[in-house]
Amino acid sequence: MHGRPPAEDAQPEWRSTMIDVSGMSLSDLAADDGDSALARSLRRLAEDLAHPEDPIAGFNSAF
Amino acid sequence: MRRHVLTDAAFAALAAGRLSAATVDELRRAQLSKHLLLLRAIVQAAPAQTKLWYAQLEAADRADPPAARAVLADPLFGAWAAACLAALTSGKSPEEAGIAHLARVAAAASHSTGDGTARRLSATCDGITIDVRLDDVDPLRTRLGLAPTGRLTDAEVAHWQRCLADAWRLLVARHRSDAEILAAVLRVVVPVQPDPPAGGISATSAEAFGAVAMSAPQDGTALAVGLLHETQHNLLNATRYLFDLHRDPDAVGYSPWRDDPRPASGILHGAYAYLAMTRFWRTEAGRRAAFEFARWRSAVASAADDLLDGGGLTPAGTRFVSALRDEVRPWLDEPVEADIARLAAGANDDHRLRWRLRNLTVDPAAVQALADAWRRGLRPPQGALASRLIPAPRRALESSERLKLTHRLLRGQPGGAAAAGDVAYLRGDVGTALCAYRNRVVARPRDDAAWAGLALVSGQRALRERPEVVAAVYRALGESDQDPLALARWISAPATP
Numbered sequence: 179m180h181g182r183p184p185a186e187d188a189q190p191e192w193r194s195t196m197i198d199v200s201g202m203s204l205s206d207l208a209a210d211d212g213d214s215a216l217a218r219s220l221r222r223l224a225e226d227l228a229h230p231e232d233p234i235a236g237f238n239s240a241f
Numbered sequence: 242m243r244r245h246v247l248t249d250a251a252f253a254a255l256a257a258g259r260l261s262a263a264t265v266d267e268l269r270r271a272q273l274s275k276h277l278l279l280l281r282a283i284v285q286a287a288p289a290q291t292k293l294w295y296a297q298l299e300a301a302d303r304a305d306p307p308a309a310r311a312v313l314a315d316p317l318f319g320a321w322a323a324a325c326l327a328a329l330t331s332g333k334s335p336e337e338a339g340i341a342h343l344a345r346v347a348a349a350a351s352h353s354t355g356d357g358t359a360r361r362l363s364a365t366c367d368g369i370t371i372d373v374r375l376d377d378v379d380p381l382r383t384r385l386g387l388a389p390t391g392r393l394t395d396a397e398v399a400h401w402q403r404c405l406a407d408a409w410r411l412l413v414a415r416h417r418s419d420a421e422i423l424a425a426v427l428r429v430v431v432p433v434q435p436d437p438p439a440g441g442i443s444a445t446s447a448e449a450f451g452a453v454a455m456s457a458p459q460d461g462t463a464l465a466v467g468l469l470h471e472t473q474h475n476l477l478n479a480t481r482y483l484f485d486l487h488r489d490p491d492a493v494g495y496s497p498w499r500d501d502p503r504p505a506s507g508i509l510h511g512a513y514a515y516l517a518m519t520r521f522w523r524t525e526a527g528r529r530a531a532f533e534f535a536r537w538r539s540a541v542a543s544a545a546d547d548l549l550d551g552g553g554l555t556p557a558g559t560r561f562v563s564a565l566r567d568e569v570r571p572w573l574d575e576p577v578e579a580d581i582a583r584l585a586a587g588a589n590d591d592h593r594l595r596w597r598l599r600n601l602t603v604d605p606a607a608v609q610a611l612a613d614a615w616r617r618g619l620r621p622p623q624g625a626l627a628s629r630l631i632p633a634p635r636r637a638l639e640s641s642e643r644l645k646l647t648h649r650l651l652r653g654q655p656g657g658a659a660a661a662g663d664v665a666y667l668r669g670d671v672g673t674a675l676c677a678y679r680n681r682v683v684a685r686p687r688d689d690a691a692w693a694g695l696a697l698v699s700g701q702r703a704l705r706e707r708p709e710v711v712a713a714v715y716r717a718l719g720e721s722d723q724d725p726l727a728l729a730r731w732i733s734a735p736a737t738p
Contacts, residue, residue, distance in 0.1 A: 190249035192557060194483035197242045200273040200310075204299045207281050215242045223278055226482075227327040231447060231490075231506060 195222060245271045245483050249560070255480060256564035258473065258516050259418065265425045268479040272450040273314045275482055279322035280313065283343070286326065287335040294347040301350035309350040316429050316452035317376070318346060320384035323448035342381075360393070362402055362430065364409035369417070371409055371424045375401055376431050385454035386444045387433040400457060401432070407461020408468065415524050416469075419517065423472050426451055436638070443467045445474040447481070469521055473514040481506070486558030493630060494547070495596060497540035497589060500637035502600050502630050505553050509562065512544040516565055523572060528581060529651045535577045535585035541569045543589075584647055584667065587697060591643060594693035594708050599637075601628040601709040608710075611732065612717040621732055628709055642690060643667075662694050674698045675726075682725045686716045692725075701729035 197215045199207055247255065251264045280298075284291045302309040312318065321342050328338035363372040375398065376382050382389045393401075412420040428451035435456040436442040441463055443455040453471040458464035480486070487505050496503035498511040515537045522533035545566035548554060554562060577585070607626050614622055643663045650667055662677030675698045681691035692712045696704040703711050711729045718728075 192247050192249060192252045192484060192560075194245040194271075196245050196271065196274065196483055198245050198270060198274050199242070199277050200270040202277070204277075204280075204295070204302045207277055208284060208295065208299075213242060215244070219278060220282055223275070223282065224326075224330065227323060227330065230327070231504075 195219065245274070247483075252557075252560060253564035255476065256513075256561040257568035258476075258513070258520065258565075259568075260422065260476070262421070262425065265422060268476065268483075269314070269425070269450075271483055272319065272479055273310065276313050276319050276322055279319070279326050283322060283326050283329065283340070286329040287338075287340055290335040290340050291343055294343045297347040298350055301347070301352075305352070308352065312346060312350040314451075316449035317379055317381040317384070320446060320449040320452070321346075321381050324384060360398055362405045364406045366409050366413040367417075369409075369413050369420055369424055371405070371420075371427065373427050374429045376429050382431040382454070385431050385433075385446050385449060385452060387431075387442065387454045387456075389454070390432045390434055393432060397432075397457065401430075404458045404461045404464040408458075408465035409461075411461060412465050412469075416465075416521060419469055419521070422476075423468055426472050426475055427453065427468065429453070430455060432457060441467060442638070443471050445471045445478065447478040450475055450479050466518065466521060469517045470514045473517045474510055477510055477513045480561070484557040484561075485555050486561055488553050488555055488558075492551075492553055494551070495593065497544055497592060498639065500592075500596060500599060500639055505548065505551070508544055509548060509558075512541050512548070512562075512565060515541050516569060519569060519572065523575075528578075529648075531577050531581045532585050532588075532647070532651050534572075535582055536588050538569055538572045538575075539586065539589055542566060542573060545569070580669070583669070584651075587666075588644055588647060590705075591641065591693055591697055592639065594696045594705075595641065595689055597628070597707070597709050598689040598692055598712060600631055602631050603628050603710050603713045608713045608717050611710075611714045615714065615718065615728065615731060621734065626707070626710055628707065643694065662691070666694060666698060671698045679724070679726055682715070683721060683723075686712070695725060695729075699726060699729060701726065701733050703732040704729040707732075 195215075195218055197219045199216075245267060247264065247267060251261065251267075254260050255264050280295075284295050298309065298313075321339065325338045325340060325342070329335065329340075358378050360375040360377065361372060362375050363370065365371075375393070377390060377393045390397075409420070412423065429449075431452060431454040433442065433444075433454045433456050441456050441458060443453060445453055453468060453475075455464075455467050455471070458467060486509065490506035491504045493502040493504050494508060496508045496511050498515060499507075503511070519534060519537040519541055522530045522537065545562050548562050549559065549566065603626060607624075610622050611626075614620065642660065643666070646657075646659050646663050647667060649657060660677070660681070662674045662681060665671075665673035665677060674694065678691050678695040678698065681688055682695055685691060689712075692704075692708050696708045699705075701711075711725065711732055714732065715723065715725050715728055
């Protein structure tokens with residue numbers, strides 16, 4: 179499941195399967211092979227790209 | 242490696258559209274993460290073509306990380322990276338996938354090029370500033386899904402700037418929390434060509450967090466409403482990057498905001514965007530605001546209920562939609578003037594009726610059986626009559642002459658061409674409206690707006706609940722002397738035991 183429900187015995191939180199690489203240097207990002215969490219995130223990203231949605235278009239702001 | 246996390250309280254506040262600055266930061270970090278993951282995947286898919294450019298990016302990132310990260314966080318970089326990786330994955334060559342754009346990205350990150358042609362819009366009010374790029378040049382702006390304008394004239398840019406200044410005064414003064422979220426999310430506005438049948442139009446893309454495509458707004462209020470609306474789509478797109486909310490996001494159904502059937506993910510997008518619209522109009526004064534508030538609070542609550550009742554949500558989706566519904570529910574009890582409440586409820590009923598007439602079809606054999614029974618003076622045959630969706634060929638925004646007349650009435654401009662039935666219906670003259678709509682249906686049996694009008698005022702159960710069935714049988718009869726109301730009354734009657 180993508181998104182884990184809050185545990186009852188801890189501070190309730192929702193944990194994504196997507197990892198946070200925003201603080202990683204580009205050198206480390208390119209070098210970091212074999213990490214399973216990274217691989218899972220990349221797989222998920224590929225799945226999303228293979229299943230694109232239409233842009234959400236159509237709001238009519240004219241009253 | 243750290244995963245993106247939201248506390249349950251933060252997640253619920255996000256769903257309610259009242260997210261904190263910390264949650265906005267988490268979503269922005271997640272989008273930068275996404276862009277970096279896309280970049281990594283692109284570099285791995287085309288190592289030879291990207292080696293030098295990636296090295297240049299690495300050097301820029303070491304020299305001035307905030308500047309380099311700002312380039313990589315740009316919404317249109319996300320749009321490019323997603324499209325490029327999708328093309329590479331589908332077997333296109335790096336050149337066909339547009340890999341050369343990475344050279345421009347690397348150059349921009351290295352400060353070796355600057356976009357001297359970029360226009361900016363900015364406004365400051367009471368200590369809050371919004372500053373965005375008005376992008377009328379980048380070829381990637383087509384990725385937002387609407388036809389962009391060409392280069393704007395100075396007068397057109399000045400119009401955008403005036404509207405933003407007015408919008409910003411309104412938002413900061415009366416919707417400060419929303420203004421703070423907007424300033425933190427919005428980075429790029431792409432001006433697009435207007436859609437004449439729809440009036441103003443705007444869009445977002447899941448791959449371009451922080452970008453909004455929009456036709457030139459009429460005024461500051463229209464821009465404020467449009468930006469709030471599209472920012473909600475941005476926020477939900479960022480949420481959906483982190484969490485699966487739907488078990489089957491493509492299952493189609495009724496959306497109160499569109500004339501075409503929408504997938505569950507689109508229905509949630511509508512509910513989330515119109516939650517912000519409802520909150521906006523709840524704070525504003527006047528009959529127009531009261532109408533919008535009354536209409537959208539019901540539509541949002543109804544869409545949330547449908548999503549929750551439909552069983553298609555994941556645990557995260559259930560939590561999200563429940564919190565959304567909890568936000569709007571207390572607003573349902575707030576008083577609205579009786580005539581405004583009638584018009585708002587009527588507009589929602591009208592939309593659902595027209596949607597059914599437009600998008601649902603009935604088994605021809607069952608229709609024929611009903612028509613035969615009517616001709617022979619029998620009772621309606623037993624058995625469930627299934628209506629099924631007709632696949633919609635294209636996007637359909639809400640379009641209704643009756644709604645346009647409602648808007649004119651609320652603006653105090655009741656003039657202009659209008660159908661007699663619509664005029665009578667809006668002033669509450671049910672008898673005159675009923676007669677006018679019946680005559681219109683008899684004259685034009687394929688006029689869905691007339692059928693919907695007849696259903697609104699007739700009180701006949703079959704017309705209210707299954708207008709597509711009554712209309713289909715009436716058309717199958719093919720005789721102009723039939724009374725559609727008598728037919729509706731006959732279909733509404735209990736089946737033969």
